[in-house]
Every structure is written in structure tokens, then in C-alpha cells.
Amino acid sequence: xxxxxxxxxxxxxxxxxxxxxxxxxxxxxxxxxxxxxxxxxxxxxxxxxxxxxxxxxxxxxxxxxxxxxxxxxxxxxxxxxxxxxxxxxxxxxxxxxxxxxxxxxxxxxxxxxxxxxxxxxxxxxxxxxxxxxxxxxxxxxxxxxxxxxxxxxxxxxxxxxxxxxxxxxxxxxxx
Amino acid sequence: xxxxxxxxxxxxxxxxxxxxxxxxxxxxxxxxxxxxxxxxxxxxxxxxxxxxxxxxxxxxxxxxxxxxxxxxxxxxxxxxxxxxxxxxxxxxxxxxxxxxxxxxxxxxxxxxxxxxxxxxxxxxxxxxxxxxxxxxxxxxxxxxxxxxxxxxxxxxxxxxxxxxxxxxxxxxxxx
DNA sequence: CATGTCTTTTAACCTGGGTTAATTACGCGC
DNA sequence: GCGCGTAATTAACCCAGGTTAAAAGACATG
Numbered sequence: 001x002x003x004x005x006x007x008x009x010x011x012x013x014x015x016x017x018x019x020x021x022x023x024x025x026x027x028x029x030x031x032x033x034x035x036x037x038x039x040x041x042x043x044x045x046x047x048x049x050x051x052x053x054x055x056x057x058x059x060x061x062x063x064x065x066x067x068x069x070x071x072x073x074x075x076x077x078x079x080x081x082x083x084x085x086x087x088x089x090x091x092x093x094x095x096x097x098x099x100x101x102x103x104x105x106x107x108x109x110x111x112x113x114x115x116x117x118x119x120x121x122x123x124x125x126x127x128x129x130x131x132x133x134x135x136x137x138x139x140x141x142x143x144x145x146x147x148x149x150x151x152x153x154x155x156x157x158x159x160x161x162x163x164x165x166x167x168x169x170x171x172x173x174x175x
Numbered sequence: 176x177x178x179x180x181x182x183x184x185x186x187x188x189x190x191x192x193x194x195x196x197x198x199x200x201x202x203x204x205x206x207x208x209x210x211x212x213x214x215x216x217x218x219x220x221x222x223x224x225x226x227x228x229x230x231x232x233x234x235x236x237x238x239x240x241x242x243x244x245x246x247x248x249x250x251x252x253x254x255x256x257x258x259x260x261x262x263x264x265x266x267x268x269x270x271x272x273x274x275x276x277x278x279x280x281x282x283x284x285x286x287x288x289x290x291x292x293x294x295x296x297x298x299x300x301x302x303x304x305x306x307x308x309x310x311x312x313x314x315x316x317x318x319x320x321x322x323x324x325x326x327x328x329x330x331x332x333x334x335x336x337x338x339x340x341x342x343x344x345x346x347x348x349x350x
Numbered sequence: 351c352a353t354g355t356c357t358t359t360t361a362a363c364c365t366g367g368g369t370t371a372a373t374t375a376c377g378c379g380c
Numbered sequence: 381g382c383g384c385g386t387a388a389t390t391a392a393c394c395c396a397g398g399t400t401a402a403a404a405g406a407c408a409t410g
Binding site for chain 2: 386387388389390
């Protein structure tokens with residue numbers, strides 16, 4: 001069975017409003033969210049209340065908490081809609097079980113996970129090797145679309161700087 | 176077929192000396208290295224010659240360049256042995272193809288990739304949300320073993336600070 | 351168009367970590 | 381034990397980005 005069919009038949013549709021949370025840090029949400037339309041952000045909240053943005057999720061992307069879904073632990077981050085969204089929710093365990101017997105599904109899951117791994121490695125590279133200014137310039141080149149979708153405030157917290165810091169960087173870069 | 180059997184039958188053994196490189200940044204190495212014994216480091220070298228350590232690889236771990244193996248691009252990092260190593264080398268494409276038809280293999284690959292994903296997410300969290308000092312303290316708690324295996328110089332470059340910086344942090348933390 | 355709310359910019363000051371270089375430990379071979 | 385190379389510490393200075401607070405835009409609503 002194709003992965004798309006599996007999701008269509010075993011998933012349930014979900015539409016949300018901007019501001020709706022799908023789960024909070026600490027929850028045990030074991031769903032995979034396949035996004036068809038809208039915009040979400042995944043973020044960490046530190047004990048001191050500082051927000052760090054893990055990623056923005058666009059149509060075509062999928063997201064869920066690996067920690068909760070696979071390791072049975074609490075979600076390490078929160079997931080909130082920045083715009084009204086339309087998606088399909090799949091139980092991680094359903095997909096995981098299906099991948100054990102259906103080679104077509106497991107192939108698609110392997111491809112998904114390999115793509116996921118490359119994204120994470122790329123993010124790791126940026127955070128480990130680049131300065132905030134370099135990360136901003138890189139974002140201008142590789143993902144300019146997102147800049148128009150979210151506030152500068154959120155771009156900053158995604159890049160690992162404060163909004164004040166990003167304002168300074170912008171001024172420096174733009175000249 | 177079990178993954179272990181596949182690796183044993185389709186892989187080739189390899190032993191190396193400390194200092195040997197398995198591949199360099201820019202190469203197109205499409206191998207997966209399954210480490211039985213020894214110690215390796217994966218690192219990025221910036222155009223200005225600065226080294227950033229992506230990870231240390233211990234017995235039981237596996238490593239390879241996703242970018243080269245799966246995306247067909249150049250390796251984004253280099254891989255070098257810090258101690259003599261004993262490992263098995265598997266062609267990524269062999270394993271990838273096998274996972275398309277053998278459910279036992281694909282299950283193991285899915286599990287491997289899920290574990291890999293969790294590691295990468297954890298590293299992303301540390302680099303995005305924690306200060307260098309917090310990352311050092313966390314390492315003291317969660318991976319004290321590595322501290323004895325490599326130089327402080329390398330710990331620093333793994334944590335994303337300079338050796339001088341780490342020396343200061345140590346002094347601050349240890350009191 | 352006045353008002354409140356949110357985002358962005360600017361300014362002043364502070365700090366963690368970078369940089370360079372000198373100094374001190376720690377092996378290790380002879 | 382002595383010399384030599386590598387690793388770690390220390391010191392002095394610098395700077396990117398954090399912090400706090402105030403000011404300036406930007407919009408929406410009444």
C-alpha cells in the first residue's frame with residue numbers, strides 16, 4: 001500500500017485556528033501531523049520563559065514528537081498553529097506497525113526519515129558552525145519565503161538570537 | 176534476514192590506525208561504517224580553517240555521510256580515527272536496496288533512523304537553547320565517559336567554543 | 351482620526367566568549 | 381634526569397550579541 005493511501009485511510013482530518021496548540025511541551029502526544037495547508041511553529045520554552053523556535057512547518061511537511069511517539073517520553077517542545085491549518089493526523093504507532101509488514105510503506109518511511117535526517121544535520125551544521133549573522137544571510141538565500149510569513153521576532157528566535165539582536169544584524173547586513 | 180547478518184555478509188572488515196581518515200569533506204564517500212572498536216570524530220572545517228566537531232563515534236555506533244550516500248552530493252564533513260579502529264563497511268546503496276524488499280531489514284533501518292533522529296534533535300536542542308556553559312554541564316552529567324577519551328581541545332570544539340573558552344567555563348563551573 | 355496593541359528600531363550598558371600571546375603543566379623518548 | 385612537543389591555563393583586550401528601556405512604526409477597532 002502506498003504511504004499516501006495509508007495516511008488517507010488510517011488518518012483523521014483536522015482543521016485548526018491560528019493560535020491553537022496541537023500539543024504542549026510535557027504532553028505525551030503520539031500523533032504525526034501531515035500538513036496540507038497553513039503554517040505552524042515548533043518551539044521550546046525554557047524554565048525562565050525564553051522561547052526558542054525549533055522549526056516552521058509548511059504545507060507538505062509532517063511533524064510530531066519523536067520523543068513522545070517513539071521513546072514514550074514527554075514531548076520536548078510545543079506545537080502551535082500560526083495560521084489556520086488543514087491536516088491529517090495519524091497515530092505514530094499505526095504507521096510504525098504498518099511499516100513492519102508492508103515494504104511499500106516502510107520504503108516511504110525510510111525515505112521520509114532519511115530526508116528528515118538531512119534536514120536535522122543541516123540545522124546542526126548551521127547552529128554549530130555559523131554565527132547568527134551568517135545564519136541570517138543563509139536564510140535570506142535558502143528560505144526567503146518564510147521571512148514574509150512570520151514576524152521578525154520569530155525569525156530571531158529561530159536563528160537563536162533575540163529580536164533586538166536580529167534588528168542589529170539586519171541593519172549591518174542590509175547596509 | 177536480520178540486519179546483523181546482512182552487514183556481516185555484505186560488508187567488508189576494515190581496521191585503521193589513529194589519524195587515518197575514512198573520508199574528507201568534499202569527497203563522495205557512500206559507505207556506512209559500523210564501528211566495533213575504537214574511536215572516531217566527525218568534524219567540519221570552515222574556509223578559515225576552524226574546526227567544529229559534529230560528533231564522536233564509539234563502538235556500537237554507525238556513521239556515514241547522508242549527503243553523499245543518499246543525496247549524491249559531496250560529504251559535508253570529514254571522518255577521522257582518533258584511535259585504532261575495527262569496523263565493517265557497508266555500501267549504503269546495498270543496504271538501502273535491501274530495505275526495499277526485506278521487511279526485517281527495513282524494520283531495523285527504520286529503528287536505526289528513528290534513533291538517529293532523536294540524537295540529532297537532542298543536539299539541535301542543546302545548540303539552539305543552551306549556553307556553552309550549560310552544554311558543558313549537561314555533558315558532565317550525560318556523557319562523562321567521553322571526557323576521558325578525548326582532549327579538552329576537542330571537547331571544546333564539540334561544544335561550540337574555543338579551547339580557551341572551555342578552560343574558563345571549567346574554572347567557573349568547578350569553582 | 352484617536353486609541354490601544356503589537357512589532358521593530360534605537361540607544362546605553364553589560365557579559366560571555368573570541369583572539370592573541372605568554373606561561374605553565376604533562377607526557378614521552380632519550 | 382633533561383629536552384621537546386602537545387595540551388591546558390592565564391591574562392589583556394575586543395566584540396557580537398544580550399538586556400533593559402524608551403521611542404517609533406504599523407495596524408486594527410471604535
